[in-house]
Amino acid sequence: MPPTPCSLCHTARALVKRPKTGQPVCKDCFFEVFETEVHNTIIEGDGIFARGESVAIGASGGKDSTVLAHVLSVLNKRYDYGLDLYLLSIDEGITGYRDDSLETVKQNQVEYGLPLKILSYNDLYGWTMDKIVEQVGRRNNCTFCGVFRRQALDRGAAQLGVDHIVTGHNADDIAETVLMNIMRGDIARLGRCTAVTTQSEDTIKRSKPFKYAYEKEIVMYAYFKKLTYFSTECIYSPDAYRGHARVFLKDLEAIRPSAIVDIIHSGEQFVLEQNVQKGMKAMQTCLRCGYISSNDLCKACALLEGLESGLDRSALRQTQDNSSAAPTGHRTIPKFERYSSGTSTPQDKALAQPTEGIERAVQAIEIR
Amino acid sequence: MSCGNVQDVPEVDVDGVQAEPEKVTMPRKKRVRRIDKSLCQRCQATKSMYIIRNVTYCKECFDAAFYSRISKTLNPALKGFDSFTSSRKSYLLNGSRAPRQTGDAVLALSSGAGSTSMVEMLVSREFIGKGDGKIADLTKGEREVVWDKGWVVYVEFAGVLEGVDDRSEIVKQWVDGLGPGIRYVGLRAEDVFDAGLKGRLHRLGSGLDGVTPTGGENGATVALDVTDPDLPLFSVPESSSSTTTPLEHLRALISSLPPASRPALLSSILNSLLTVAAQTLPNITHLLLGETSTRQASRLIAGTALGKGWSLPLELNTVHRLDERLTRLKPMKDVTTKEAAIYCHLRGLSGWTRNERRWELAGPKGKRDARGKGAVSSLEQLTEHFIAGLSVTHPATVSTINRTGDKLVYPGLGKGNIPDCPVCQLPVDPSALQWKSRTALTSLPNKILPGSTAPVSAPADRADGVTRSHHMIEAQPWTGDGPHDNLAPLLCYGCLTTFTPPTVVSKAVKAEAKPVELPIWISDNIARARKEVGRGEMRQQIGEFLLDGQE
Numbered sequence: 079m080p081p082t083p084c085s086l087c088h089t090a091r092a093l094v095k096r097p098k099t100g101q102p103v104c105k106d107c108f109f110e111v112f113e114t115e116v117h118n119t120i121i122e123g124d125g126i127f128a129r130g131e132s133v134a135i136g137a138s139g140g141k142d143s144t145v146l147a148h149v150l151s152v153l154n155k156r157y158d159y160g161l162d163l164y165l166l167s168i169d170e171g172i173t174g175y176r177d178d179s180l181e182t183v184k185q186n187q188v189e190y191g192l193p194l195k196i197l198s199y200n201d202l203y204g205w206t207m208d209k210i211v212e213q214v215g216r217r218n219n220c221t222f223c224g225v226f227r228r229q230a231l232d233r234g235a236a237q238l239g240v241d242h243i244v245t246g247h248n249a250d251d252i253a254e255t256v257l258m259n260i261m262r263g264d265i266a267r268l269g270r271c272t273a274v275t276t277q278s279e280d281t282i283k284r285s286k287p288f289k290y291a292y293e294k295e296i297v298m299y300a301y302f303k304k305l306t307y308f309s310t311e312c313i314y315s316p317d318a319y320r321g322h323a324r325v326f327l328k329d330l331e332a333i334r335p336s337a338i339v340d341i342i343h344s345g346e347q348f349v350l351e352q353n354v355q356k357g358m359k360a361m362q363t364c365l366r367c368g369y370i371s372s373n374d375l376c377k378a379c380a381l382l383e384g385l386e387s388g389l390d391r392s393a394l395r396q397t398q399d400n401s402s403a404a405p406t407g408h409r410t411i412p413k414f415e416r417y418s419s420g421t422s423t424p425q426d427k428a429l430a431q432p433t434e435g436i437e438r439a440v441q442a443i444e445i446r
Numbered sequence: 447m448s449c450g451n452v453q454d455v456p457e458v459d460v461d462g463v464q465a466e467p468e469k470v471t472m473p474r475k476k477r478v479r480r481i482d483k484s485l486c487q488r489c490q491a492t493k494s495m496y497i498i499r500n501v502t503y504c505k506e507c508f509d510a511a512f513y514s515r516i517s518k519t520l521n522p523a524l525k526g527f528d529s530f531t532s533s534r535k536s537y538l539l540n541g542s543r544a545p546r547q548t549g550d551a552v553l554a555l556s557s558g559a560g561s562t563s564m565v566e567m568l569v570s571r572e573f574i575g576k577g578d579g580k581i582a583d584l585t586k587g588e589r590e591v592v593w594d595k596g597w598v599v600y601v602e603f604a605g606v607l608e609g610v611d612d613r614s615e616i617v618k619q620w621v622d623g624l625g626p627g628i629r630y631v632g633l634r635a636e637d638v639f640d641a642g643l644k645g646r647l648h649r650l651g652s653g654l655d656g657v658t659p660t661g662g663e664n665g666a667t668v669a670l671d672v673t674d675p676d677l678p679l680f681s682v683p684e685s686s687s688s689t690t691t692p693l694e695h696l697r698a699l700i701s702s703l704p705p706a707s708r709p710a711l712l713s714s715i716l717n718s719l720l721t722v723a724a725q726t727l728p729n730i731t732h733l734l735l736g737e738t739s740t741r742q743a744s745r746l747i748a749g750t751a752l753g754k755g756w757s758l759p760l761e762l763n764t765v766h767r768l769d770e771r772l773t774r775l776k777p778m779k780d781v782t783t784k785e786a787a788i789y790c791h792l793r794g795l796s797g798w799t800r801n802e803r804r805w806e807l808a809g810p811k812g813k814r815d816a817r818g819k820g821a822v823s824s825l826e827q828l829t830e831h832f833i834a835g836l837s838v839t840h841p842a843t844v845s846t847i848n849r850t851g852d853k854l855v856y857p858g859l860g861k862g863n864i865p866d867c868p869v870c871q872l873p874v875d876p877s878a879l880q881w882k883s884r885t886a887l888t889s890l891p892n893k894i895l896p897g898s899t900a901p902v903s904a905p906a907d908r909a910d911g912v913t914r915s916h917h918m919i920e921a922q923p924w925t926g927d928g929p930h931d932n933l934a935p936l937l938c939y940g941c942l943t944t945f946t947p948p949t950v951v952s953k954a955v956k957a958e959a960k961p962v963e964l965p966i967w968i969s970d971n972i973a974r975a976r977k978e979v980g981r982g983e984m985r986q987q988i989g990e991f992l993l994d995g996q997e
Contacts, residue, residue, distance in 0.1 A: 098886050100948055111887050118884055171811050260750065263846040265853050274674070290885040326832045332753050333825055334706040336943060337751050339885050343939055344755025347875060349857040 086111060094302075097294040097335060105302050112299050116287050117153055119274060125283045126275055127159050132240040134166040136231055137186060137194070140181030142246025143306040144186060145296050146288060150244065151190050153160035163190075166234045166243070168227050169198035171206025172313065179308035197234040202397055203382055211314055213385060218394055219314050220386075225377045229369055232415060235282045247286040250293040250327065253338045256345035258323040265350060281370045290339060365413040368403060373389040373398035379411055472609070479683045496788055505792060507607045513567060513787050520544065520777040523765040524592065524732075543573075544592055546581075548733030549771070551593040552631075552724040555600045557617055559786035560778050561736025565598060565785065568734075569624050577627040582735040591627075593732070597622075599631045601716055605693050606635055607699055607807045620798065631727070633719050635712065638965035639692035640984055647726040667971040669961035670933055672702045673947050675888075677933035677973065680961045695963050700809040702962045707944040709805040710752060713826075714870050714941070719966045721871070724772055733774045740783040741831070742776075742846040748829040754940035756875035757867075759856045782844060808961055867938035867970030869945075878939040882946075936975050 084104035093101030096111075119128045127133065135150060137143040147165065154161050165184045170176050180196065188192040200206050203226060211219045221256040235243050252272060259268040270276055288296065300307060329338040332375065348379035361427040363369065371377070375398045384394070386408035404410045466615040486504035488493045489510065494502035503511060525543040553568065555561045568574055577590035582588035598621045614632050619628040631650065637643045669680045682904075687730035697716075700708050724733040737745070742762060750759045760766055766774045778786065783801065790796050822828045837843045856873075858864045863872040935944060985992075 086889075099888055101888060107890065114890065115885070115887055118887075122884070182887045256750065257747065259848055260746065260850050261843060265850065268850065279893075322836055326828075329822070329828055333823060333828060334704075334943075336753075336824065336886070340753030340939075340943060341750055341883075342882060343749040343753045344758070347755035347758075347857055348854050351853050351855050407495075419934060425629060 087175045090199055091420055094298060097298070098292045098333060098339070108298065108302065112291070112295055113149060113153060113156075115290060116149055117157060119289055119293050120153065120159075120287055121157075122274070126244075126287065127242070129160040130162075131160075131242050132162040132164065132238070133242045133244055134164045134195075134231075134235045134238055134240045136245040137183045138163040138246075139167070139182030139186070139308040139309045141267055141296055141300050141309065142248055142288060142293075143184065144164070144305050145300050145303075146244065146246040147186050147190055147192065148303065148305055149299075150287065151192075162240075163192050164238050164240060165190075165192045165194040166231065166240075167196045168195065168230045168234065168237065169196055169200075170223055170227065171199050171208055173208055175313050176207075182306060182308040184194075185306060188241065193238075195234055195238055197230050199230065202226070202230055202233065203378070203411060205385055206384070207314065210385060213388070214394075216314055220320070222381055222392055223314075225381055227413075229376070229378045229411070231284075232282050232369070236414070240282070242283045242285065244285050246288055246296075248288040248291050248296055248343060250324075250340050252286070252289060252345070253341040254320060254323045254327050256341050258320055261323065262319070268345070268348060269350050272342055290342070292338060331387070364414075368413050369411075369414045371398070379404075382407060383409060450794075453786065481910070498785055498788075502541045507794065508788065512563075512785060513571065515780050516564070516567060516777050517543075518762060519780050520775065523773075523775050523777075543590065546590050547593050549593070549595065549729045549732055550595040550727075551732045551734055552597045552599055552720070552727065552730050553599050554720050554733065554735045555617065555621070556736065556803070557600070557613060557799055558736065558803075559783055559796075560691075560738040560741065560781070562799050563786040563793075564734065564736040565621075565624070566795065567789070568596070569628060570702040574625075575627045575628075576625065581654050594627070596628050597631050597723070597727055597730070598628055599633060599720060601633045601635060601719050601804070601889070603607075603635045603808075606696055606712075606809070607804050610804050610807060616798070631723055633723065634693075635715050635719075636692040636696045638715050638718060638967060639695045639963070641966065641989070643966075644722065644726050645989055647723060651726065651728040667922050667966070668972055669963045670945070671959070671961045672945060673959045675946060676962075677937075677945055679931050679933055682963055693758070696965075699962045699964070702959070703809070703944070704948065705806070705811070706825060707810065708808045709803075709824045709826045710940065710944045711869075712803075712805045712808060715965065717870070718965070721768060721772075725769070726965040731771060731773065733768070733772060733777065735774065735776050735976075736778050736786075737776050738778050738781050738783045739848050740844050742779060742851065743833055743844045744826065746847055746851045747833065748826045749940070751825050751829065753942045753943050754938070756857060757870070757872035757938060757940075758851075759854045760872055762851045762854070788882045811962055822967065852959050865936075865975060866971070868936055868968050868975060870938060871967075871971065872938060874936070874938045878937070878942055879934055881939070882942065898899055931972075933972065 084090045084092045084107050085101040086103050086107040090104035090106065091263055094108060095102050095106050133150075135143060135147050137147060147163075150161075150163060153159065154163065155193065165183060165187055167180060169180060183194065183196075186192070198206075207219065210222050214222065231243055235241075255271045256268065258264075259271060259343075274287075274289050275283060275285040299305075327338065327341075330341075334340075339368045361370055361372055362374075364371040364379055365374050366379045367376060369376045369378065373380075375383075377398065380398045381394070383404060387405070483492060483497070483502050485502070486492050487502050488505050488507035489504060492504035492506070495505055496503050496508050498508070498511070501843050512713070521544040524547060544553070551574065553561070553565050555565055572589050573592045574596040575594045577595040579594055582590040583589065600614065600615045600617045600621070602612055604610045614634075618630050618632055621628060629650075633643075667682050669682050671678050671680065685777065700711065720733060720735075724730045746762060749755070749761060754761070764776050768774055787796065787799070787801075790799050806822070806827050811823070822831070823904060833843060833847070856872050864876075866872060867874050935947065
């Protein structure tokens with residue numbers, strides 16, 4: 079059988095079939111089309127980035143963040159975005175999982191020459207995911223991790239003095255999230271989960287340059303570029319509700335590969351009823367830690383109070399309408415102060431007027 | 447602290463002032479109300495037979511609750527409701543009858559539990575009259591009907607579904623036994639290619655003739671090349687209408703699409719036939735669908751997976767105005783398939799109903815998918831199985847999904863006149879083609895060679911793996927005119943995905959393929975989009991004057 083020519087350049091021999099389109103392509107054309115699609119996502123509309131922006135790449139050591147760090151470095155040079163890139167990693171304290179993947183992040187730091195910051199749950203909240211799962215069980219632990227990680231990323235970005243966080247969320251993740259939010263009736267999240275950039279009042283801008291990139295193509299890119307990454311799923315995730323959406327999505331993809339982007343397209347078109355939009359709470363700041371919140375207490379403070387009280391899964395139901403101080407003996411999250419950007423470099427700002435260094439965070443864990 | 451013995455606390459002290467009892471008792475445990483599930487929780491008298499949404503019902507109470515749920519969905523949607531005072535509205539909301547409507551109703555019947563229970567309930571509760579125009583004498587306790595006459599429309603798909611029995615006769619027998627006010631209209635999927643359909647419906651509506659189940663003349667005017675991503679359109683040659691039946695045309699169209707796209711096409715065919723019937727039969731004001739909440743939840747998830755987010759809120763609406771005269775209603779929207787099945791069982795209909803559409807059996811089979819699993823080839827079927835499975839561990843799944851759907855609104859409201867998709871007849875989402883081409887590049891600008899042709903692969907390497915079978919029309923030379931225009935820019939995102947060919951089409955398949963003819967409703971809508979008068983429409987106007995043999 080004669081070799082199949084590449085569908086894009088029509089000259090080289092095709093080495094792979096693109097999962098997204100089914101086209102047989104050669105290696106070079108695959109790299110180019112993958113990078114071009116990411117570039118198109120970045121420059122779409124007014125563009126994700128502003129020239130000269132400081133951007134922290136949420137790095138877990140997994141395939142998505144490893145490829146993101148590589149592609150963003152390449153595109154930053156090729157198209158002259160003018161960005162200052164950093165690596166920001168969160169240690170959730172999952173033995174046998176996160177401790178190994180952080181080694182990969184340190185390798186990425188060396189490979190791409192990007193500054194790296196690691197922030198841990200233990201330092202910020204006094205709890206690791208291992209301890210949390212031990213107390214609350216394996217059914218709803220992703221809620222704790224997600225809430226804590228979101229705040230941890232913002233705090234890490236504030237410490238670095240950056241204005242923008244990018245994460246490796248890919249098309250599969252976003253499609254799963256759309257399905258999950260429909261199935262759980264989470265209207266608020268459904269309205270914003272397909273946005274390529276999200277920003278609330280007083281939180282750091284977050285973007286997803288891999289919004290239309292298929293997970294399989296990210297793996298393919300890493301494979302052919304010989305990028306190293308840590309490849310194990312979180313040990314606490316199998317029982318999560320998201321798992322149902324993930325299995326369903328994989329079955330959909332097997333029937334029709336374009337189902338993933340089709341779901342994202344649908345999610346982008348969804349518009350909520352005005353009554354629902356008006357019913358959403360206005361943003362305020364948490365009375366305990368100062369982080370953005372729609373209630374008196376942010377979700378992280380509420381969850382932490384539940385954990386400190388020794389509650390199991392019922393820690394999830396801790397009220398957020400509680401303006402009183404934390405009970406005696408409970409750990410609290412340090413005050414969050416968003417650093418306002420100015421003309422000086424992020425490092426200068428951090429030295430001249432520290433918001434919260436990691437050392438300060440450790441000292442600030444008060445046990446009253 | 448005392449032991450909390452309340453009797454020791456004096457009610458009145460030595461000065462005659464009532465003493466405050468100490469707060470010394472332990473907090474009382476919340477009493478758990480024990481429910482006897484062997485008794486019906488509604489009437490508390492009869493033995494319970496069913497548990498629905500954690501509430502036990504006896505047969506009679508289930509019947510009453512079933513009717514109440516449907517009438518609470520149906521009544522507010524019927525004309526005249528808004529003119530009532532609020533006290534009358536609450537009276538109506540409590541399940542009492544809506545006022546008599548000016549026209550008649552079309553009831554869509556698939557022979558599934560939802561539509562069967564809807565038809566049965568509307569007839570038995572005298573929502574549909576005897577067709578004699580009689581006004582009820584309320585002083586004698588007679589109940590006013592809501593519609594004087596009802597037309598039950600059943601669409602048979604057995605002609606295109608391998609191994610599925612034709613149930614037209616069985617359905618007709620049941621419908622004919624429902625009463626004098628109910629007329630049966632039997633259609634077939636291939637009638638979408640039948641130019642004589644509207645004429646037959648007119649005659650039926652006038653009481654002149656029945657709807658003939660087979661035959662019919664092909665009225666297709668436009669053909670489509672499904673192997674080209676631009677979907678170029680061609681005029682249909684005059685010779686094809688005399689040699690090929692509507693069924694053969696439909697089979698050819700279905701075979702030309704990948705297996706995953708066929709159920710979406712069949713769904714559009716069903717909607718089109720129901721709409722044509724409701725718009726052609728005389729004096730129809732309402733089209734009632736028996737879609738249950740379970741089916742609605744599947745529709746929301748499957749529609750999302752098909753990329754139909756833009757027009758999905760219109761599809762999901764309980765009430766949707768199709769034109770100035772006709773309104774589509776879904777009275778079964780708050781009833782699950784399980785509840786509808788129980789109702790059918792109580793009426794002795796459970797052996798008669800068929801809930802599975804089996805649309806995944808349409809056309810030749812595709813190859814097994816990359817993971818070696820070939821059992822499910824339809825997004826819609828996969829979604830139904832998924833929701834059914836998830837409902838076991840998470841019982842609130844269906845209701846939660848539907849609540850999410852209820853909170854979505856159509857994004858095109860107030861954005862001017864948006865054209866309708868010629869296939870699904872719902873508004874087209876803006877820039878669907880551009881969105882697709884931006885998110886999935888199939889060419890690189892610096893790599894397009896001048897004069898290059900479409901991508902080529904080995905003859906057997908077709909992405910969807912559709913094998914050829916006897917369903918495909920034997921190759922005849924294509925003699926039509928064209929291409930005149932492309933269909934792709936006219937389609938909504940969902941239909942564009944349905945008709946878009948696999949990115950890689952083998953040379954052999956491309957060489958052998960010829961344009962497939964499109965159903966009449968699509969041809970007419972394309973002509974309307976181009977502001978032309980379609981040949982189908984012209985034929986309808988002059989059809990009765992054409993002599994035999996004239997085209």
